[in-house]
Amino acid sequence: MSLALAAAAATAPAAQASPERVRVVVTGEPGSGHAAGVAVRDASGRVLRRLKIINGVVALVPARRVNDIRRSEGVLAVHSDRAYKLHDDEVGAETEGVSLAQVRAAVGVTDAHLGAGIDVALVDSGITPVPGMDDADKVVNGPDLSEDAGDETFRHLDAFGHGTHLAGLIAANGAGYRGVAPASRIVNVKVADRDGATSLSRLLGAIDWVVRNRSRDGLNIRVLNLAFGAETDGGYRDDPMAFAVEQAWRRGIVVVAAAGNSGAGSTALDSPAVDPYVVAVGAQDMLGTVSPDDDLVAEFSSRGSAARSPDVLAPGVGLVSLRVPSSHLDELFPQARIGDTGFRGSGTSQSAAVTAGAIAVLLAQRPDLTPDEAKSVLRASADPVAGVDATLQGTGVIDIDGAVATAATGVAQTWPKARGGGRWRGRGAIGVEFVVEHPNASRWSASRWSASRWSASRWSASRWSASRWSASRWSGAEWSDGQP
């Protein structure tokens, strides 16, 4: 198997100032105003960032006061600011890889499909303006919410090597690379640093920013690509991430999420793909050919359940997209390099990116489609892989030429909505040992996503060729997110 890129979660809070203070995400009741922030301050905590999308805040609070905050008027839930990490699997040298031209052909994109006028938000490890992604108008920088934000050498840039690869699949244009939507712009919302590390609060902050800025300053964000995930047992209604993606969906943004890389033995999609409103994407294995006759579902692509399966498939094995020289993944997997500029990557992350580009093409052709309608025509026009259960492939491989021509009527989704957090029912004190308030808390198993499962060699800052890709060479607009 080639390089698989997805995301994992760990239980450890992302950052703690001291053993007595914990970093938390506090969700407010709908219509409770600033109740979450008030509760934090009343408990001698410090608000680090407001998160309008969950009517809440990120805060540093005394661990012994967590119970008080949970019980405060207007507070819906308190979640640990759990850590997420992008992760990688083994990479093999056995295939030449699948070119972007082959990917475009496999999903029915023609030269008439460009995606012009549609912006795709990419919440990932940043983007480096390598050839193919270096047109002045190609990338617009949103906020850098990662640990790198304070470092001018790395701000907005992709020292990990993941975000740029996905950006290339979505919208590369130049240097021999042509993505699925070559005229679309990418809005770069960086949440992961050079180690691929991020957290719940950074991800919520990113989605919050995308929703608030979707049509500001000339932006037209209609698609949001989320190529990370955390394992769940299938429940989504108490998951704050699911709540956030539903808010984006209701505001006209098609959210595309990687189904997960847990294989056919899994029984539930990752969060946030598990939320039934979004477009959950599994990985198609083209076996290196455009012909669908030999196609399979990739061995790593997660199986869902009868209640929630992947919606569709898109190519996700051995895709050759943009390489970031000296990035973490580039150093870790030199065998995945294709020449000086290409890198071979596999995973449902890649499949999500292909689908995000495809939806940009669809919306450029039919800008009046709602997210529900776009999802409906994408599903209705997909081509099933023969002999494969729907819990693995949904309706099959996306076909954009077909989707553009498919009617959308009476397709409003009516799933139960996410609530944003279970109510606190616990008793007794919570001490220094902070407990995640989540119905599936036991699933966030530390051993399963331990640091040791992460990379063999940590990326070293000194190996990053900063002078080659300096921030000053970067041309996107800069914004302050206007939050503390």
Ligand SMILES: [Ca+2]
């Ligand atoms: Ca094939």
